[in-house]
Amino acid sequence: xxxxxxxxxRANDRLIGFKCxxxxxxxxxxxxxxxxxxxxxxxxxxxxxxxxxGKVLSYVIQQRLPEEFESPLAVAxxxxxxxxxxxxxxxxxxxxxxxxxxxxxxxxxxxxxxEGLNVYSYKFAPRRxxxxxxxx
Amino acid sequence: xxxxxxSLRGRVAIIGAGMIDFGxxxxxxxxxMIEQAYLNALASVDKGxxxxxxxxxxxxxxxxxxxxTGLVLAHATGLFDIPVTRVENACATGSDAxxxxxxxxxxxxxxxxxxxxxxxxxxxxxxxxxxxxLKKLWLGRGVTMPAYFGLRATAYMERYGVGRxxxxxxxxxxxxxxxxxxxxxLRINCSLDEVLKAPYVSYPLGLYDCCPVTDGAAALLICRAxxxxxxxxxxxxxxxxxxxxxxxxxxxxxxxxxxxxxxARQAYExxxxxxxxxxxxxxxxxxxxxxxxSYEDLGFAPAxxxxxxxxxxxxxxxxERPINPSGGLLSKGHPLGATGVAQLVxxxxxLRGQAGAVQVxxxxxxxxxxxxxxxxxxxxVGCVHILGR
Numbered sequence: 001x002x003x004x005x006x007x008x009x010r011a012n013d014r015l016i017g018f019k020c021x022x023x024x025x026x027x028x029x030x031x032x033x034x035x036x037x038x039x040x041x042x043x044x045x046x047x048x049x050x051x052x053x054g055k056v057l058s059y060v061i062q063q064r065l066p067e068e069f070e071s072p073l074a075v076a077x078x079x080x081x082x083x084x085x086x087x088x089x090x091x092x093x094x095x096x097x098x099x100x101x102x103x104x105x106x107x108x109x110x111x112x113x114x115e116g117l118n119v120y121s122y123k124f125a126p127r128r129x130x131x132x133x134x135x136x
Numbered sequence: 137x138x139x140x141x142x143s144l145r146g147r148v149a150i151i152g153a154g155m156i157d158f159g160x161x162x163x164x165x166x167x168x169m170i171e172q173a174y175l176n177a178l179a180s181v182d183k184g185x186x187x188x189x190x191x192x193x194x195x196x197x198x199x200x201x202x203x204x205t206g207l208v209l210a211h212a213t214g215l216f217d218i219p220v221t222r223v224e225n226a227c228a229t230g231s232d233a234x235x236x237x238x239x240x241x242x243x244x245x246x247x248x249x250x251x252x253x254x255x256x257x258x259x260x261x262x263x264x265x266x267x268x269x270l271k272k273l274w275l276g277r278g279v280t281m282p283a284y285f286g287l288r289a290t291a292y293m294e295r296y297g298v299g300r301x302x303x304x305x306x307x308x309x310x311x312x313x314x315x316x317x318x319x320x321x322l323r324i325n326c327s328l329d330e331v332l333k334a335p336y337v338s339y340p341l342g343l344y345d346c347c348p349v350t351d352g353a354a355a356l357l358i359c360r361a362x363x364x365x366x367x368x369x370x371x372x373x374x375x376x377x378x379x380x381x382x383x384x385x386x387x388x389x390x391x392x393x394x395x396x397x398x399x400a401r402q403a404y405e406x407x408x409x410x411x412x413x414x415x416x417x418x419x420x421x422x423x424x425x426x427x428x429x430s431y432e433d434l435g436f437a438p439a440x441x442x443x444x445x446x447x448x449x450x451x452x453x454x455x456e457r458p459i460n461p462s463g464g465l466l467s468k469g470h471p472l473g474a475t476g477v478a479q480l481v482x483x484x485x486x487l488r489g490q491a492g493a494v495q496v497x498x499x500x501x502x503x504x505x506x507x508x509x510x511x512x513x514x515x516x517v518g519c520v521h522i523l524g525r
Contacts, residue, residue: 004272012273025387029274037386058294058390060286061339065278066262066269075283077291077390085385087279087513095339100294114271121273 005119012121015052015106017084018045026050028084052106053127054080059090059098068112074098078124088124103127143406147242149364149371150523152181152357153484155477158321158469161351166204166256169353170195170212173252173474177355182368185357191246192219196233196253197473198226199260209252224473226508227422228379229253230354231476231519235377237358247360253477254353263349268513276513281422282338282346284513289340289425291390296440300340304331305446306424307344310460313453314467316493319478321350321469331424345424350469354478372487375409375501376522378402383515391440395518396433396507403503403520404435411435414522415457415499416486418479420507421464430505431459434520453494461486461494476506476519487525500525 010016011029018027021044025037028050035043059076062069074090090098091107106122113119154176156169164172178185195209206220225232230253237249257263268280276284289303308328314320326344334343357367364371380398388394404410411434419434421427431442436457445451451459462468462482465475483502485491501524508517 002271008273028385036383058287058291060283060290060341061336062278062280062283062286063336063338064265064282065280066266068269069278073278075278075287077287077384083387085387086274087276089278100290111273111277112271119271119273 002114005114015050015122017048017050017082019048019082020044021046024083026082026084028086048082050084051081054078054104054124056098056100056102056104057085058100061095061098076104076124078104088122090125091123092125097126144238144242144377145375145406145408146373147361148238148358148374149361150356150358150374150480150484151364151367151371152177152185153355153481154178154180155319155354155474155481156352157319158350158352158471158478160258162258164351166197166254167208167212169256169351170209170252170254173254173353173355174213174250177250177357181357182370183366185248185367187215189248190215190218190250191248192237192240193250193252194233194237195220195222196224196230196251196477197222197255198224198229199255199257215250226510226517227420227470227472228476228506228508228517228519229473230478231504231506231521232379234356234477234480234521235379235519238374238377241358241360244360247363249358251356251358251477252353253474255471255473256351257349257471258351270512272512275511279513280338281509282341284509285423285425286338286341288390288429289423292425292429293340295391298443300332301328302443303424303428304328304345305443306421306427307331307466309446309452310421310427310464310466311344313461313494314463317462317468318492320463320467321348322467341423341425347422347465347470350471352469352471352474352478354474354481356477356480356484370488370525372484372523372525374521375524376403376405376407376520378406378520379517381515381517383511385514392429393433393507393516393518395516396430396505396520399518399520400434400505403522407522409501409522414501414503416461416483416496417457417459417503417505418462418482419459419464419505421460421466422470424466426507427460427464430507434503434505453496458496461491461496476504479504479506480521480523483523487523
């Protein structure tokens with residue numbers, strides 16, 4: 001495990017984020033001492049467990065990529081329920097299904113191999129078992 | 137906001153500008169490109185300028201080859217013994233090199249300075265796309281530049297109900313201009329239909345929505361405004377300058393670039409001008425969508441209505457406010473560090489009435505806009521300059 005992966009292991013493996021007590025901004029994946037939204041310095045961050053659920057804010061379907069990627073590859077900007085914004089590779093979906101607002105869930109996968117070892121973290125798949133609206 | 141006590145307005149003059157023809161320049165090294173752009177800038181000074189008068193130089197280049205420092209400019213030009221500084225600020229590198237040189241000249245530290253922007257891109261067959269294969273989780277792994285801007289295009293189309301054809305019109309306009317611009321890499325026309333039917337690079341962006349991979353270099357000679365008449369009877373003055381950064385992790389919408397908005401606000405405020413007074417602009421069109429969004433961020437159109445400027449012909453070469461008369465990055469190419477400087481070279485010629493086939497009718501004020509993406513596709517930097525006769 002490289003030092004960079006080791007530093008971010010809780011984010012990569014368990015989706016741990018940090019919420020600014022001043023403005024509510026969620027820092028992910030790094031834990032830092034300043035807030036990138038309200039400029040609090042030093043900021044007080046509260047550790048939070050991020051939900052694996054989020055929605056697609058935008059997406060692309062990439063056709064031209066280096067060989068180590070499967071293409072076409074769908075990549076999205078995803079916002080998790082607590083407001084953390086991140087890039088996610090989409091899996092188990094199709095061009096027809098993709099749309100802005102699609103609900104997705106994090107799925108623990110092999111991301112790539114590094115120095116002969118698998119590096120695991122999260123990709124995102126459409127949320128298949130959305131809880132029924134109580135009003136239904 | 138308080139007014140800056142030390143504004144750059146009117147304190148720096150451009151007195152020479154030159155560039156090389158952009159393209160796939162396999163026969164030229166980075167230093168040969170820098171050397172030729174420098175010689176072209178020197179030769180452009182109306183009343184002549186001796187190399188010995190250059191007191192400091194700035195080099196803007198992005199690719200981080202080991203040792204790619206200001207020393208490269210010194211070796212390319214023979215300008216040893218003076219301060220040479222290399223600047224890197226993503227795709228806004230060339231603009232920031234000019235900005236730093238201008239601040240030093242405005243401060244009175246130097247009378248005459250050289251700015252060169254240059255990039256050797258085609259020696260690496262994979263280009264920037266190969267650099268997106270990052271072993272970095274959560275940062276831009278797999279987020280190529282066509283993906284970064286494609287993500288903006290999808291969001292823009294969804295939010296404002298604009299179709300791909302509304303975005304593609306930017307490509308049609310800029311390629312038509314590029315055919316007339318002698319330094320452009322791609323001097324080809326393309327129809328709306330061709331843009332729409334081209335293979336996708338990163339849906340919703342197709343091949344003609346993307347700028348090519350290009351080698352190039354461009355150079356500017358600047359001096360303290362009081363000294364300009366020594367070198368030319370028609371200098372171009374720097375009136376406003378702005379630079380700002382933003383990140384997608386901060387939140388905010390995906391249909392605008394806050395870094396551009398903030399940089400523009402700084403530059404307009406410094407110049408004491410508004411968007412309605414700008415006669416011609418070179419805008420960062422690395423992808424068609426970037427130009428459309430930038431119309432709005434720079435105040436030329438309300439949010440979501442950038443495409444109307446194309447429909448109405450406002451931004452065409454013969455229009456009321458031509459944008460990217462040079463053909464922009466889409467046809468000229470985008471040699472990262474050279475781009476901002478080349479935009480300024482073009483506007484220098486426009487303001488002096490020397491732009492040839494792409495000359496705009498007697499512009500008084502010109503705006504240059506350069507945006508960059510960095511920190512593995514999470515952060516952005518915007519840079520805006522306003523020039524006047």
